[in-house]
Amino acid sequence: MEPGDEVAGALVAACGAAPALHWVDTSIRRGHPDWDALEAAGGELAAPVRRRVARAVERWSARRASVDPERDLAAARRCGARLVTPDDGDWPAGLDDLGAASPHALWVRGALPARGARAGATAAADDASRVVALVGARASTSYGERVAVDLAADLVRRGWWVASGGAYGIDAAAHRGALLAGGGTVAVLAGGVDRAYPVGNARLLEEIVVSGGAVVSEVPPGAAPTRSRFLQRNRLIAALSCATVVVEAAWRSGAASTAHHAARLLRPVGAVPGAVTSAASAGCHRLLRDGVAVCVTDADEVVELASPTRHLAPAVEDEGPAGEVDGLDPVARRVHDGLSRRAPRDVDVIAARSGVSVAEARAALGLLELDGRARRLAAGWVVVPGHESGKG
Numbered sequence: 001m002e003p004g005d006e007v008a009g010a011l012v013a014a015c016g017a018a019p020a021l022h023w024v025d026t027s028i029r030r031g032h033p034d035w036d037a038l039e040a041a042g043g044e045l046a047a048p049v050r051r052r053v054a055r056a057v058e059r060w061s062a063r064r065a066s067v068d069p070e071r072d073l074a075a076a077r078r079c080g081a082r083l084v085t086p087d088d089g090d091w092p093a094g095l096d097d098l099g100a101a102s103p104h105a106l107w108v109r110g111a112l113p114a115r116g117a118r119a120g121a122t123a124a125a126d127d128a129s130r131v132v133a134l135v136g137a138r139a140s141t142s143y144g145e146r147v148a149v150d151l152a153a154d155l156v157r158r159g160w161w162v163a164s165g166g167a168y169g170i171d172a173a174a175h176r177g178a179l180l181a182g183g184g185t186v187a188v189l190a191g192g193v194d195r196a197y198p199v200g201n202a203r204l205l206e207e208i209v210v211s212g213g214a215v216v217s218e219v220p221p222g223a224a225p226t227r228s229r230f231l232q233r234n235r236l237i238a239a240l241s242c243a244t245v246v247v248e249a250a251w252r253s254g255a256a257s258t259a260h261h262a263a264r265l266l267r268p269v270g271a272v273p274g275a276v277t278s279a280a281s282a283g284c285h286r287l288l289r290d291g292v293a294v295c296v297t298d299a300d301e302v303v304e305l306a307s308p309t310r311h312l313a314p315a316v317e318d319e320g321p322a323g324e325v326d327g328l329d330p331v332a333r334r335v336h337d338g339l340s341r342r343a344p345r346d347v348d349v350i351a352a353r354s355g356v357s358v359a360e361a362r363a364a365l366g367l368l369e370l371d372g373r374a375r376r377l378a379a380g381w382v383v384v385p386g387h388e389s390g391k392g
Contacts, residue, residue: 003232007049007056009100015043017085031347064256068302075221079194080209081109090115092128094239097265103218109193110214113161113184127184131161133241134304135234135255136170136248141280144170144248147272149177151247154299156183160306163188163241165233166215170247170255172201179211186240189217190233191225224386231257238262243306245270245296249283256283257351263292268305268352270296294348304349328368331356334362336373336383344380 011020019041027033033054036058038045045053076082084106092112095102113127134152136144152162152174166172166187178185178279187208189197193215196202205215218236219229234254238244238261246269249255259269271293274281287293296302328336331354338354338361339345345353351361365381368374375384 003103003229004101004235005056005099007052007125008060008104009102010045010049011043011053011056012287013100014038014045015041019043024060025064027057028064034055060377072220072222074278075192075194076107079109079221081107081193081221084108084112092240094128094241096235098235098239102239103236106216106218107193107220108214108216110209111184111212112186112214112216127161129242130159130307131163131186131241131257133163133237133244134170134174134247134303135164135237135244135258136174136246137250137253137255137280137283138167138169138171139250139280140169140173140248141274141278143274144272144280145173148173148247149180149181151245151299151302152177152185153183155180155302156185158299158303160303161185161213165189165230165235165237165258166197166201166205168198168201170249172204174247175204175208175213178213179207182211184211185213186192186231187213187215188237188240189215189225190219190229191217192219192221192223193217193219195224197225219354230254233259235261238265238267241267243268243270243302245272245302245305246284246287246293247272248274248280249287250279251282251286253283256287259292268348269293270302270305290347294346304353331360332364332367335361336368339368339374339381339383341383341385344377344382346380350381 015023015038023034023038023041023043026037035050057153057175059294073083086096090112105263109225113131115128132155134148135149155162156178161184162174164174166175166189175185175187185208187205190196196205209215220246231254234257238258244259244262244267246255246259262269269287269292271284271287273288274284274293276285288295294305296305334354335350338350347358347361351364352356354361365374369376373384
């Protein structure tokens with residue numbers, strides 16, 4: 001079965017991975033789905049799902065002869081990889097948000113970001129919740145590569161990991177930036193972890209592993225990258241990360257696919273603007289225009305996008321005089337607290353910081369503007385001097 005196969009995901013959800021594999025194997029050998037055996041294994045499927053599973057069994061049967069788990073595990077051992085499943089402590093929990101399209105396992109070389117939820121781990125050790133995806137075009141410009149390197153390095157210096165796809169261009173620049181700053185980065189491949197693709201990035205992928213990062217894939221060692229696997233790989237990058245930033249992308253770009261996967265997962269998406277005359281940034285501008293992404297220009301803005309709750313207003317005792325927010329309803333008060341006097345903020349960012357919907361944020365900002373407490377600039381909204389709540 002191919003990555004992202006939601007029929008397989010539904011089957012696994014119904015009865016578990018091992019029983020599902022055994023049932024599929026038995027059904028293929030018998031030449032037809034054995035529904036009684038599936039029910040005996042605890043798998044109850046509605047009639048429409050059964051029809052989809054029956055068609056999928058026919059599709060899977062063509063590849064059954066090539067499946068050899070022992071061969072795959074041996075190949076993994078030879079290249080220093082291991083198989084990580086959802087039951088393992090370092091399984092990236094964000095992947096489960098993909099639902100039926102979640103991977104059933106990952107082949108991993110190196111070390112994945114630590115999960116703070118593990119026994120004995122501290123909150124500071126929860127690297128898995130501090131991963132940002134930096135993605136973009138293979139045919140990148142020097143501007144895009146410089147931005148990717150700088151963003152990745154600055155994020156690492158702030159304690160974040162960087163995820164990307166290991167490809168030429170922006171992906172490689174993001175990985176290099178993370179390595180230059182001495183931090184962790186994850187490369188998600190469309191082929192097996194024993195096959196450096198592109199070959200020209202073989203040394204970079206090896207550096208990632210040696211430096212404490214990880215090279216991962218959901219297809220077994222030896223598997224070749226294909227167009228469909230590249231597109232499915234993008235959903236893993238989005239799910240591994242708590243935010244996705246498109247650094248540079250043309251009008252039609254695989255990076256946009258990653259951004260849309262992130263948006264469907266309700267993860268924040270950012271895009272770096274470029275020259276309006278640059279075709280290399282047309283995809284970024286499209287994401288911004290369509291409201292899929294918000295504009296980000298530096299690591300501080302990316303961190304703010306990725307973790308708005310870490311940048312909420314100071315505690316009550318640190319706020320300015322109570323009169324500054326007197327007369328505001330609870331929503332307007334929260335939106336007011338989400339404003340800065342120095343850094344203009346987009347409505348989406350203000351809504352995230354304030355814990356309100358975008359519609360509520362817009363309405364509250366309109367009231368605050370009429371009341372002279374907020375001002376709309378070309379780059380976003382700011383609090384009017386003299387109406388701050390003790391924030392920078």
